[in-house]
């Protein structure tokens with residue numbers, strides 16, 4: 001078995017508790033004919049096996065992490081009501097739970113006051129932050145590093161805001177001198193600082209960016225959709241730690257509970273340091289906002305209908321696993337990072353491979369040594385496929401020469417990019433599974449590169 005079946009028992013118990021709260025209502029529970037449901041559901045289960053096994057520790061490829069079993073249960077429980085967190089009319093309890101959950105995330109970054117809410121994901125969360133940035137710095141541009149998520153250039157186009165990429169250093173971090181050159185033009189309104197870039201987990205030097213605010217006027221938006229929770233981890237390198245320690249000085253922050261926060265997809269979060277930016281969201285609704293004078297979340301978010309179930313799942317998960325340094329959740333992130341460090345060490349010792357640099361978070365990237373860049377890319381594709389044949393699921397990602405040259409994987413640069421292997425060690429179990437992962441990787445390398453296993 002690779003799935004947790006046991007915790008499903010708790011759903012029945014919780015459902016009875018919820019039913020009890022509505023016992024004053026006349027009986028109305030529908031009794032579905034189970035047979036047709038069973039057939040359709042079995043078909044769906046069969047279809048779902050045509051997926052990579054995201055639930056298994058041998059899946060160490062893309063940024064995919066199954067939700068905590070508690071998040072799954074709480075989400076399913078909320079589904080029986082299907083609250084809509086647009087307005088208190090649609091989800092009174094779940095809106096309150098969202099406000100509490102979001103406040104807990106804000107406190108993790110040191111904010112006692114904030115404006116923020118959950119949303120569909122990092123894309124819409126970043127969209128809102130860039131939009132507020134545009135309203136506050138009209139006519140000015142957005143800049144982000146060349147390793148920042150592609151969403152920033154795309155969203156800037158949607159917002160009709162000029163966008164420019166800032167060069168990165170060897171480790172994929174924003175190059176502060178290039179940033180300063182851009183700032184010196186006087187055209188920049190918002191600097192996107194990525195803490196945990198999607199491809200390699202690089203962490204931009206936030207303290208140096210903040211220092212530039214003494215000279216230039218710009219907003220700092222931290223995109224930590226992937227990396228935000230690592231602020232709780234104790235095993236970061238000092239430079240990485242220094243960036244996290246200043247996160248509270250940003251104007252806005254994005255974090256995705258559906259990436260490292262153990263939540264099902266559909267759970268992003270945007271936070272603003274100044275609650276006053278709520279004025280940009282101001283609108284009236286002819287349909288809703290009548291049930292209470294208290295804040296309806298739809299009054300401070302761009303999306304209208306939103307799953308209250310996301311808030312219920314997040315809130316419940318944080319009851320079990322509060323966002324505390326030294327707590328169980330923090331330890332689980334530390335295990336992910338320890339797994340990545342162990343993988344890095346093993347990769348370094350294999351002369352067929354060359355890791356680009358030590359992981360800053362829990363993402364490893366490595367190139368296959370070869371005569372030329374194109375040959376290295378071709379080999380990476382072959383190893384990727386051979387590993388998948390052995391049920392070891394890695395990812396591929398291409399990186400620019402500037403991030404590869406220090407690792408020196410090739411003799412001849414016949415291309416400006418190399419396709420590398422990439423692994424996101426997002427499950428704490430990856431630590432215990434690392435010997436098995438490495439053994440399958442070595443077998444895949446031996447087969448593909450036709451060299452004996454060292």
Ligand SMILES: *Cc1c(COP(=O)(O)O)cnc(C)c1O
Pocket residue numbers: 120121122123124126149151194196197198223224225226227256259268
């Ligand atoms: C994943 C990610 C995004 C996009 O978020 P979605 O939740 O996929 O919409 C943006 N920025 C970074 C750094 C990310 O890792």
